[in-house]
Amino acid sequence: MAGAHGPSSDAADDEVTPETASTILPTESPTLVWVGLGAGLLAFEVGALATFLVAILSDTLAAASLPGVGFVEGIEAAARQLPTLLSRETVPNEGYWNGQRWVGTFLGLRPEVAWGIRVALVYLYALAVAGWAVLGYRLYRREYRAADWTPRDDVIDRFRNHGWGLFGLAVVFMFVVMAVFAPALGPTTVDKNMRNSYDNELTYWDAETDSVETILVGEANLASQSRGDGEERVGPMEYDDFGRFHPFGTLPTGRDLFTFIAVGSRISLVIGLLSVGLSVGVATSLALIGAYYKGRVDLGMVLVSDGVMAMPQLLLLIMLTTVLKDTWVAGLYSGAFLLALIFAFTGWTYMWRSLRGPALQVSERQWIDAAKSFGQRPRTIMRQHMLPYITGYLLIYGSMTLGGAIIAIAGLSFLGLGVSPPTPEWGRAVNLGQEYVDTGSWHISLIPGLLITLVVTGFNALGDGIRDAIDPRSDAAGSDADDGAAAGRGGGA
Amino acid sequence: MTAREDPVVSVQSLKTYYHDDSIVGAKPPVRAVDGVDLDIREGETVGLVGESGSGKTTLGRTIIGLADATDGVVEADGQDVTEFDAEQARDWQRRVGMVFQDPEESLNDRMTIGEIVQEPLKAHDWPVLTVAVEGDATVRGSGVRPAEPDETVDLTVGLDGDVTVRDELPLSADAVTAAVDRSGDAPTVDVTVEKSRAEIRRDRAFDLLDRVGLSEQHFYRYPHQFSGGQRQRIGIARALALEPEFVVLDEPVSALDVSVQARIINLLEDLQDEMGLTYLFIAHDLSIVRHIADRVAVMYLGNVVELGPTESVYADPHHPYTVSLLSAIPGSGSPWTGERITLRGSPPNPRDPPAGCPFATRCPAKIRPDDYDLPERTWRALDELRVVFRTRARAEASAAETIKRLIGLDVAGQDLRETVSDLLADHDLPPAAQSTVDAAVELAAGGDDDAAAEQLREAFGSRCDREHPEPYDGGEDRTSQCLRQEAEYDGVAETIRARQEDEP
């Protein structure tokens, strides 16, 4: 952790940063330009953001059964009216063929092209936001930060040259963007295609009668099922009989797999972040307190964590989900909140085990004594003199545990536990498709399975990258005797 | 430097023992500090010297409140520091400072120099300015409080609204306004400071950096960007941030290049003169403290074995340990002209110090009993034999040995007898002595090493093995813990010299 970042490295920084930054922002007041860019980017999504915030508010009020729900719902409706440039309404892909041309799609383009444009726009937008953030960081580093070199600069520079870590970052980025923009990415919506499919109608071109007809979405789904080969399936990148485009094909129920996956990524991410966030919080506080006070306090924590670790996680999960089935906790976000709580409760022990060593190590360093010698308060010592030295480990284990959580959630849905249907979840897609793996409908299980693997690998790669960036000495760890130690430290998930 | 008689800190029979934290199989505690008396007087520098493990750092840490005293008193201003609760300890730590040995280790390298130097200030919400008003008046205002009697006064306010600011503060009188309201019974003074605390702290940090020979441009750098000497300067600036009266310097230069050491020592001396500081300067050898210390205290195994004015101790060491330390410094000016005295063996385990004089196992001037007339080397062989028994007694017995002992079998008797005959091979023991040794060996072979050691002590031990010497007053403000201070014995130096001559 405390590697020898020589003063020489700041010389290199000095050369690179101002130069690149000034070519990007050649004006007198780069900050204003930067703020302007930010406002511009925000404008694209004002509507979505407002809807989102208000929706959270009304959900909270409803959950707590507080008054004012009606009022907030009013605002929610108003927020929906705000324009959102990247929405399905602005670039629609749902339409029908009227014999001569496509009606209702973006610029009259074919649905697949319209959908492709929307997806591309969303990702471009996300990239632009990321670029804007990077620009802001550089600007801060060049213009506002008083120190011209900090130890963190070295970490970032090392990460920038870490191919595997960058791959992980890219995968994680794609995944997070998918989760955040899920409603805009799918060719259709969960509400229309799954939840209320019999309340929604669909206009299509009937080739037999050569005319435009309407049908309930639910009935259209029944005719678009993927349950085998040939006629009985709608594979990836195909249209069904109703002119609907399915980038990943359809589910055995005829529903759209891509929409299912996009929305499912949200729930995975939410459970993952929530459970990892909670367990990181608990594990960090306990590790710091235990390392600071040592002795009996630490011993007590070892006992408690051993006790928690001794509980069989799966049985606990099944038991708690059953016991709490009818309570309000289980109702929150289709049971995802409860899952996150259970994961956090069983998961903090592993995280704490991994953090305890580094925390104990830092607590022996002399600057802790130095801080005590002038009467610094314990809490400040933990926060200021110990925490910075374990945040690296936090990021590493956090990232890897998140991957683990995603796989665990998928595994549970595969077993029929966990997130309650019909809320989409990747593991359930794998489960639904498993009967058809050896038929033409192989896509149902394979695509979500591959995605799970990719995303989990991405999170692990990100963790690896962060570790190598923080501790340059572990660079060599892949090849020689340090391997065991490195693998040991990486086994946080 | 004139040392006045007021002790800033008075250490009385202080004991600091370290206990193992484990609940099962607790070993006896490490007696790091084992009964120390030491007064540190205002304005002086006390050099505390001893090899590693002698407890000198623990003594410093106990005074500062970093280690818990087991017994005894550390008195400051009539209060016992060791009895302080957390808040009182904080107050005490505000008034003292500590500079650590390894500047690579004592600075948090995730913080800038500015943050490091300001940290003590922030921790104590510095500054809360103390205000003294001429005449009787109530003081109001944020960030200020009325000065207690005998306290350093930061702002002096006249009843005409005139303000004077203490020189050391980075605050000009223009930035302070005092509004005097005479309408009530007693006048009320409203003090407004226009400079924010953060700004005062920052300027104070600039000032401190300047004092230790660094500059403002270093403020935003990180410790990685500094050399060892510079880092130690930063550590010193931090220790002085809260204007302490008393500073513990824990081997402040021993981790530095020789070329840098002198400069840091000079800096410390200058700062002492400027700020009227009192130092406890911990060092592992006598050569360094000679330049800086007014008095020197020599520590061995948790005891201060000799204490006195530096020059006097160097010119005429009273304790055999001090003599041996000085003999290792060429040209120390000590009267010791003979060969360098190498101490036999290694220091005893601080978990199990000798019952009598702590130095008895290694003392080159140890008093011998009158019962036998043996050459010194034979005495030493007998001493060593006793150490063998004691070590065996303390060592963990293996399960096999325990069983053997229980059923009365010989416990490693063969090895033991070989060791003993090796030890005593070319020594002629009188028959009475020989039979005592044989009896002891038999006891040990039977498993009772304690009794064996005890038997040897009875037979060959002297007062040095039985009595823990109290500090003897050696005149000239000096004390030493050695029985040879008593008139009936020969002096330390002459004994050692005579014994050295005896040995070929």
Ligand code: SF4
């Ligand atoms: S008391 Fe005895 S053993 Fe101790 S220092 Fe003096 S002479 Fe040596």
